[in-house]
Amino acid sequence: MTKLKVLDLCSRLPGPLAAKYFVDKGASVTKLETKEDPFKKSSRKIFNDWYHTINKDKSIVTDTDETFDIIIAPYKVDTSKYKTKVLIKISSNQKNTPLHDLGALSKSLAYKDFGDYKLPFLPLMGVLFASQIYSEALWGLLEYKGIKVEKNVFLSDVARKSFDVLASKNPPVHTGNYPCYNIYQLKDKSFVSLSALEPYYWEKFCETFKISLHSTDPFDTTINTYNTVQDTLGAFSKDDLKDILAENNFCLEQI
Numbered sequence: 001m002t003k004l005k006v007l008d009l010c011s012r013l014p015g016p017l018a019a020k021y022f023v024d025k026g027a028s029v030t031k032l033e034t035k036e037d038p039f040k041k042s043s044r045k046i047f048n049d050w051y052h053t054i055n056k057d058k059s060i061v062t063d064t065d066e067t068f069d070i071i072i073a074p075y076k077v078d079t080s081k082y083k084t085k086v087l088i089k090i091s092s093n094q095k096n097t098p099l100h101d102l103g104a105l106s107k108s109l110a111y112k113d114f115g116d117y118k119l120p121f122l123p124l125m126g127v128l129f130a131s132q133i134y135s136e137a138l139w140g141l142l143e144y145k146g147i148k149v150e151k152n153v154f155l156s157d158v159a160r161k162s163f164d165v166l167a168s169k170n171p172p173v174h175t176g177n178y179p180c181y182n183i184y185q186l187k188d189k190s191f192v193s194l195s196a197l198e199p200y201y202w203e204k205f206c207e208t209f210k211i212s213l214h215s216t217d218p219f220d221t222t223i224n225t226y227n228t229v230q231d232t233l234g235a236f237s238k239d240d241l242k243d244i245l246a247e248n249n250f251c252l253e254q255i
Contacts, residue, residue, distance in 0.1 A: 009073035017130035086140035093156035180218035195251040205250040
């Protein structure tokens with residue numbers, strides 16, 4: 001992709017993140033900012049961090065007359081002055097009404113009617129949206145036969161296609177509410193993640209660390225099993241676990 005030229009006309013997360021994927025593959029990416037990106041000037045420092053990370057190694061300009069292979073732009077932005085093979089227009093939905101990351105996530109069938117559960121701490125839909133934008137842009141290049149390819153990518157569609165297939169009447173398990181799928185602190189203040197959702201991995205984990213299967217429940221909603229696991233792992237350091245993790249596979253990873 002080293003000869004590929006991409007123009008990023010977007011702000012905030014999904015469009016610029018999709019463009020960053022092209023940067024990571026060696027493409028030449030230009031970010032056009034006719035006004036300052038809201039993430040750059042936000043009072044929320046995490047948004048400032050994201051701006052600089054996502055747009056690192058892009059050429060930031062206020063105008064351009066170059067020809068590009070791919071342009072990624074918000075639905076409402078006039079792109080008629082820019083020359084490209086593939087134009088990706090992105091929006092929240094077909095009506096172009098406001099829809100944020102959490103709003104899109106909550107509208108998907110997989111996240112409806114589950115009552116009390118923890119929300120994801122990252123903008124999950126924004127990241128998925130960026131991946132879909134990136135995929136559509138690459139697919140557009142494959143479709144290009146001398147006539148500009150134009151595609152519309154909607155956040156609402158990405159939410160539906162990504163999560164509706166996971167819809168279930170049962171409550172979600174990938175939430176951090178259960179001891180078998182959680183983060184624990186070791187005695188040296190480092191952390192490990194446990195993802196022993198399947199019975200085999202939970203039983204193997206308990207067997208290895210001599211935790212009673214009869215007195216613990218991987219899906220215990222009280223604090224009891226979590227405390228048992230925390231007390232057990234809290235007696236180990238990161239170095240203590242190296243040999244144990246090298247010899248066993250029960251979905252316990254050092255962070």
